[in-house]
Amino acid sequence: MNKFEKPIYVTMPTLAPLHEVDAYMERIWASGIMTHNGPLVQQFEKDFSAWSGVDKTVAVCNGTLAIQLAIRALGLPKGGEIITTPFTFIATLSSILYEGYKPVFVDIDSDTLDIDPKKIEAAITDRTVAILPVHVFGNPCDVEVIDDIAAKHGVKVIYDAAHAVGVKVNGKSVLSYGDVSATSFHATKLLNTSEGGGIIARDPSVDERLRELRFFGYNKEKDVACVGTNAKMTEVNAAIGLANLKYMDAILADRREKYGLYKAILSGCPSLSFQKIAPSCNCSYFPVMFEDEATLLRVDSALKAANVYARRYFWPSVNKYRSICADAEGCPISEDIASRILCLPLYRTLAGDEVRMIADNVKEVIG
Ligand SMILES: Cc1ncc(COP(=O)(O)O)c(C=O)c1O
CATH class of the missing domain: 3.90.1150.10 (Aspartate Aminotransferase, domain 1)
Incomplete structure (x- = not known):
């Protein structure tokens, strides 16, 4: 048995050279802007979107709130059923429950470990409002089949893409499938901002609603448009993300x-x-x-x-x-x-x- 001198953990954060993060920190210190959709958050959203190949990303403070806001932004009838996978992290399930929906589990495919698309239709009822699959360990779900099933039954698709940055399907970012995708930039994830998350919406009006939801419900006119929360990404988190994105x-x-x-x-x-x-x-x-x-x-x-x-x-x-x-x-x-x-x-x-x-x-x- 090979014994290691120092502990080897399951993962370690990917960290850009410190001086590259410092260069962004100097900009924060010079501007005094720490948060509130500052220039680095806007830059991170732009650069992450360009690297991923999606139009827009809404940066938020973690991947769990990314899922919660994604569900909420679609304005689904409260109390409805959301079909999801049992083989996931607790945050997928807790987000569904936190937003007031009933999770309905559909078992996974024993090979891909993603939700089994062949079993989804049998779980759809007149109470189903959405399907929330997970791209488990970065292995993309059968997105075309799932999107087709959802369209046929008039339900929404929210992908938990916490593991799925940098994944393409048919030459397109996997984040561009479904109605909304929610990813995580947690320290353990491929791209990390320490804590952070990103939401990608197909419909521009959903993107707009997500920006209101993460900022206390305020719209562009500074009026309260909906019951929002505080899910903003900070400038410090965006700085770490921008430095890591290059690699x-x-x-x-x-x-x-x-x-x-x-x-x-x-x-x-x-x-x-x-x-x-x-x-x-x-x-x-x-x-x-x-x-x-x-x-x-x-x-x-x-x-x-x-x-x-x-x-x-x-x-x-x-x-x-x-x-x-x-x-x-x-x-x-x-x-x-x-x-x-x-x-x-x-x-x-x-x-x-x-x-x-x-x-x-x-x-x-x-x-
Ligand atoms: C599948 C899945 N969904 C959601 C999350 C939540 O992301 P975060 O830790 O950024 O809140 C995780 C985090 O590990 C995850 O693995």
């Missing part, structure tokens, strides 16, 4: 290379399986599935003993959170996969040799 192509290439390295070493183990990813997946995580939970626990504790802190992500399947969704439907595929999936460390400053050593450790434990 995104290199970051994507690096992830892809290390993902390939893990896969090459671990593919030789017949008892392991992997997410089936589209060529455009951003490879932002390296999830590995074991035969059963007992094997996962054995590997996880051996890795910890070697100073490697992998993460059970996502676990448990969120339909199992009885305290907030007591009557949720069972989702056997998601529950099974959640019990035996582990994300291995993957980040820019992780060396190729360290990837090899971690993969060798996993191989050694499972034999």
Whole structure:
């Protein structure tokens, strides 16, 4: 077993050279503008949109509020049902509940780990108002099929794209599908602003409403147009994002290379399986599935003993959170996969040799 001197965590933030962030900080200090849709936030929105290939982005203070505002901006009938995936982070589910909707879980495809589009139509009722899929680990959902189902039934689509910056489908940004996409710029995400989120709306009037919602409900005329909140991104967060944005192509290439390295070493183990990813997946995580939970626990504790802190992500399947969704439907595929999936460390400053050593450790434990 390869033991590491310093702890290796599942992820580390991608950080641009400090002097490049400082250059933006000097601009903040000189202007005295810290927040309130300042020049750096506007620049970040413009540059992120250009890099992603979308018209506009609304920058907000985190990815959870991005989902909440995305739901709210569509003006859906309150109390309606939102179809979603059980294999996700708690923020997807809590946002639906926080906004006053009933989550209806549709199980996942056991290969892609995204919501199974073949099962969505059967879950649509006359109370369904929207479908909220997640591009799990940056692996794009079957967006064309999902958008078609939604159009056929007259319901909206909100993508939780927290993991999906830098992903293209049919040459277009995955963020341009659906009615709205919500992404995260949290410190653990591919593009980070420390805390932050971004919302991309297809309809300009929804984009406008999102800008009102994040700023206490004020419209351009400084009148209160709706019940808003404070979801602004600060200038400091935008500065970090602008500095990091320059490195995104290199970051994507690096992830892809290390993902390939893990896969090459671990593919030789017949008892392991992997997410089936589209060529455009951003490879932002390296999830590995074991035969059963007992094997996962054995590997996880051996890795910890070697100073490697992998993460059970996502676990448990969120339909199992009885305290907030007591009557949720069972989702056997998601529950099974959640019990035996582990994300291995993957980040820019992780060396190729360290990837090899971690993969060798996993191989050694499972034999
Ligand atoms: C799938 C998913 N959705 C939403 C979020 C929430 O993003 P944030 O942490 O920026 O609020 C996360 C964060 O980990 C996530 O993984």
